[in-house]
Amino acid sequence: MKAITFHGVGDVRAQDVAEPKIVDPTDVVLKITTSAVCGSDLHQYHGRGGVLVQTGAIMGHEFMGTVEDLGPAVRQVRRGDRVIVPFSVSCGQCEWCQRRLPTQCTTTGRAVFGGRFGHVWGGGQAQWIRVPFADHLCERVPAEMTDHDAIFLGDILSTGYFCAENGGIRPGDTVAVFGAGPVGLLATQSAQLFGPARLFAVDRVGYRLKLAEEFGAEPVSLDRGDPAEQLRALTGGRGPDVVLECVGHETPFTQAIQAVRAGGTVASVGVYVEPSLGFPAREAFFKDLTLKMGICNARNYIVPLLPLVRVGKLKPSRIITHTMALGDAPKGYAIFDRKEDRAIKVMLRP
Ligand SMILES: [Zn+2]
Ligand SMILES: [Zn+2]
Incomplete structure (x- = not known):
């Protein structure tokens, strides 16, 4: 599949990589329908924050898609469901998840999709993604909501x-x-x-x-x-x-x-x-x-904010300035980073 991978400071590339597969019985694999470039992707892009993303890691933590494959223990979603997922990887079970602080999840080590441990939890700037703990992380999106209305519930709108x-x-x-x-x-x-x-x-x-x-x-x-x-x-x-x-x-x-x-x-x-x-x-x-x-526990906000977007009291998609093919993401990073072409939010179409 095609994915945007990290190769060094200021260097992300569209590459062919292996497709993700179900590993644990609680996993799903999503076919990504929309993803986006986030301001915190730019921190990784510049190597800020002390720890470089691993070379070859798949970037991105803003994504949504449809369930293509699921492990035998998944109960809450089915094949074909359209779902939104928060940016942080959490189990839903540990003490911190139970305290509604999923960004502090000790099971996953406070991981983020496409974060510096991108080799473990691949990012969403790709055609497919493995989502663990699917019953906890996936939230179904009503059919009448567009991807561009729903996707920011997973990160920047909730934040x-x-x-x-x-x-x-x-x-x-x-x-x-x-x-x-x-x-x-x-x-x-x-x-x-x-x-x-x-x-x-x-x-x-x-x-x-x-x-x-x-x-x-x-x-x-x-x-x-x-x-x-x-x-x-x-x-x-x-x-x-x-x-x-x-x-x-x-x-x-x-x-x-x-x-x-x-x-x-x-x-x-x-x-x-x-x-x-x-x-x-x-x-x-x-x-x-x-x-x-603090870092937003976006999982907690997806359900309560969704109706506010659905009725138009929040209009997150208004900030979108660019929609480009996934393969053009390196250009998307560059214009977003340099605030060129009046860029505010760059969306990617896998
Ligand atoms: Zn973000
Ligand atoms: Zn947890």
Whole structure:
């Protein structure tokens, strides 16, 4: 089958590789119908985060498809079912899965599809994929929902919503979202469900801010100077009640803490590749702020968010800018990485 594999920093290739097979009785093999390139794939692409993906590993953790083959112990899905799967590989049984923290699953060692252990759990930028613990990981998608509406439930929509939820937004609040990439844009859409009076989107890239405006946000351009100062000026000197940090670097994290009002909340879902950050702890302390951060347990959000997408209260597919053949993924990585061709979200058709 065709798959996108990792060969070194900045080097992903479309290659012919062996098709996955059922290994354990709880496995399914999906025929992938749609996959996507995620911002965290770019971390792997650049070799950020300290550990390189293995050469030849199949990339990608955003995918969906139909069940082609299944092990004898699979009960919840059948051949031909159309399913969405979360980005992290979890068993559903261990202490952490039972505590609804599947990203901490000890059975799989906190694995991610297409992650650095891509030789074990191949990624979704391929024609087929083996999904273990299928009864736990696969969620059926209603026939009337398109792939482009459903696929982001497995990662970036759930992550954006989780960030908004962690912000504890109350009706009438002022909210600022740092980052207008795919996750930030979906955090912006999600934040609207909690009834903020004002919503700001902070980014440097003009075409991304334009889309955030379409989702009801007031744009704050980093080109105009320090975002904390701009946000204070826009809110009568007080700062937003809630800041949603969707970038994952030290500077925006610091600016989020500087921007939020006293007693406010900073919720962070940016994937930090640095092992530690310069953290303005003194300012955070004297502000009495609440900080929530973490990797989204997307499995928990697929079922509750699905109806919100189905009725159009969340419109995740609006962020899609490119749909290309799987074999063109190397170009997709490059334009997404360089923010060329007004790229926001690149979809792949296996
Ligand atoms: Zn992702
Ligand atoms: Zn587990």
